[in-house]
Amino acid sequence: MIPLLVASPLLFAFIISLLPALGKEKLSKYLFLIGAFSPWLFISSIVQKLPLGEVVGGWERISGIEVMVDSYSLPFLVAELLLFTFVAVYVYGDYYPKKSENKVYGILLLLHSGLLGAFISRDLFNYYIYMEIASVSSFALVAISKEKGAKKAAFRYALFSLLASYIFILAIGIIYLKTGYLNLFLIKENLVFSKEINVALVLAFSSLILKSGVFPLHFWLPDAHSKADAPISALLSGLVVKAPAYGMILLILTFPISTLMQNILIITAFLSMFFGIAMALIQKNSERLLAYHTVSQMGYVLLGIGLLNPLAAAYYAMAHSLFKGGLFLSVGTIAEHYGTRDLEKLSYRHNKFLMVAIALLSLAIGGISPFIGAFGKFMLVKEIDGLLKYVFYAGGIGTLTSFIKLNYYLLKRGEKVPFPFKKEVVSLSVGLLTLITGIYFYPHLQLVRDLSFIFIGFVLFYILKKLGLFEFQLSPFFPDTGSKLGREINVYMLFLGAFLLFILFNSIH
Template sequence: MSGISFAAPWIPLLILLPLMAGALSFLFGPRGHRSLLAATMTGIWFSLIRLILEFENAGLQHYPIGGWGAPLGIDLRADGLSLAMLGMTATVGSFISLYALGYFAGDENRGIRFWPLWWLLWGALNAVFLSADLFNLYVTLELLSLSAVGLVVLAGDRDSLAAGLRYLLAALAGSLAYLMGVALLYGAYGTLSLERMAGLFRPEPANTLAASLITVGLMLKTALFPLHFWLPPAHGSALAPVSALLSGLVIKASFYMLLRLWFEVFPSALTEVFTQGIGSLGAIAVFAGAWLAFHQEKLKMLIAWSTVTQIGYLFLTFPLAAASPAGALTALSGGVYLAVSHAVAKAAVFLAAGAMLKVTDEDRIDRLEGVGRHLPISLFAFAMAGVSLMGLPPSGGFIAKWLLLNAALSSGQWWWAAVLVLGGLASAAYIFRVLRRCFLPPREYAAFHPVPLVMPLAALSLAGIALALGLAAAYPLRLLQTGTPLLLEASAPSTVAP
């Protein structure tokens, strides 16, 4: 895996195909979306599989745009970490797309506006995971944020418009902080390439300020406590497929950037005060998010606050990976695998909830009685995905938390192990609250409406994948670990999944 290939045409295709679909979707009517979806998804999956095969054979993949690589041009790069995130996006995005066909079947006006924004969002996500310089990351992150805001306000009601405006202001503030940090680093080193800057960065005062600005900006976009104020309203008020995209995929882009930057570009600035501090914010998010989720009256708001909890788990990666070189690979693998598992499971939960709300015309948890009888597939999908969110075997969430627990115990940081265990119990409380209500007999005058079969089946498929990530974790972890940030790759030992 030590070689580097510069002939990977599949890299730009992963970005161009969804962007082209976004442009073409303006020309197609509602009936044309199915053909465009089939063609674009086929092209994306074909390109991704070919890129994975190229990576397996030749190692790290580079693509200089226009033939001009860094520092004069823009490089795209694919390693194991990038491929894991691309695979996550393609899997979750494909099933959400199928779900959206059924969801918007009777609402052509919203469907016409959904598809261009979704294709732009998919292209921006792929571009984030393939970008290899700081400014290109900024551009792609901006496209991602603006597409996400447009999808939030697609619902068109007062709550979604207010949430979208709050999301927009938070995204712009985060982007401004990030861009200021990039400007400081470019002034100091005269390069924006991640690989070139990795060996140059020194924790001097100006550079520390730059790294701090970038970190705060990305934490705001990821919605880590206490910068989470925009997330529950945005995710809770959006349409069901949009909520699944936001919680499953969008917040993972900025978290990916934080991992990439701190463990590849800024590792010399990693201090115990910083890592323990960011881990403490994650721990607060775990319990505060679970408490607030349990006390929500609306189903989608409960799931949105659950996302705050799961984001907290992700940031435990920092103190665990920075504790010792020996445990870095285990912690990083656990953190990224948790992000992937959460993306699949949380998308399944939101899609299942969307089907429940379509059936009952109710968003209140105390009015979900009878759903278990009238929509058993969606409720089963909700329960299966909940297993992964709680971190129970045999799910991908269990494998990820097991790796994080091993890293915590091997480094002597037992308090993070306690957070992982107790947080899983807290998550179980709000998940079982919903399941208990759905199994109660229906109210006397309750009305239930049919939904397209593709909606519950899409949720069930993602929930099944969430469990499969635990049963077949060997290959994803091997692929992921070959993409561990370059500065840790040589010193970190291999990890065996339980």
């Protein structure tokens, strides 16, 4: 039953790729919709019998591939299905021109099945394969965008993501060599801890950190996520970066993690949170601002992993994919119809739907109760105490400040531009969904705390505005001309190498 979750979108992806040869490209949008919604048929019967696992094909565990849905993978699966449904409704119809429609629908369904496959697998190699299906489809989806520089961003994304994949498969190879299994349950049963396993864990964590876009290795993310089209950005930021996070959860569930490794993960997480917020505060480009917030929010997910609290990481990942997906859809709609991504020119003043949607989603990402963000933060903060707790809350206030800035710019008067009704409804329903799921999971109101956070956020915003931070223009480290691309890639490769060697040297002895 579980493999059908993956098989049904895959089947429709193949049928869609068949259509141009038969000359029936007109059917592709209907097939896309069926393929995108088909996993819903199976998830309802799976949810009733949790945790549910099976080995594909009825083989024994040693020779087969195990898939499982349990409380760790369920938040990822639900977030995937919800967000992909909204994105499918958003792109259905005439979003893409007739010429490239067929290809985009095929690739989107491949992405869908790749993500679902990664989220159900309990086998390292199978997880790797599905994560790769998802990433390769996302390179293509970034490159399809008409935005200037999208091709280059896609190239850079492909290069670094594939490099990380090679490092990850090397780590899988080492684990296989030392334990003799790829199945995570069998690895856990037969594990004898050794230096080689430690090296493999370091390699795996660094490559997955790169793929999930956490701070020192985030360099590909802002470009790739901000240059793509709005629904694609929503999928990339909401879901594709979650697949590596799920891989890290699988690793911490299987292997014992040393205190040093744990500390490195926690420090990286906090650095990533504040770096993302600091960079987002000085961005002028609406999509880039949201992309830097993904760097910051992935820090929260990594914090859950570093605290060895996989459930919190999973629920935060779910929360993030809902509100960030919704933000990309709603802000992206505005940016698209204004024909620019410059924050100063955009405005939602004339449109009540998008105004409410963006306001709701901003509160959700700031962790205001009773939105889903508050639930995610509540799960995380349970394990933290002392000074770190205040640092954690400071991150939330920083996020709020950045979103007060976004709303401040969008509230300005702008020219009146009509938006299609469907896009407004999709954005608003994601906004309402963050509220409904928040009330469902964590029905608590913390009025005093939240209002004081918002107040501090406003004060901070006012001070920063007076200081002229929002006028500040950070010159890019690498000019956007073609000749410098090679040097840029070399510098970032050095970054990756330095990060990898730093953790390796620290954790081996």
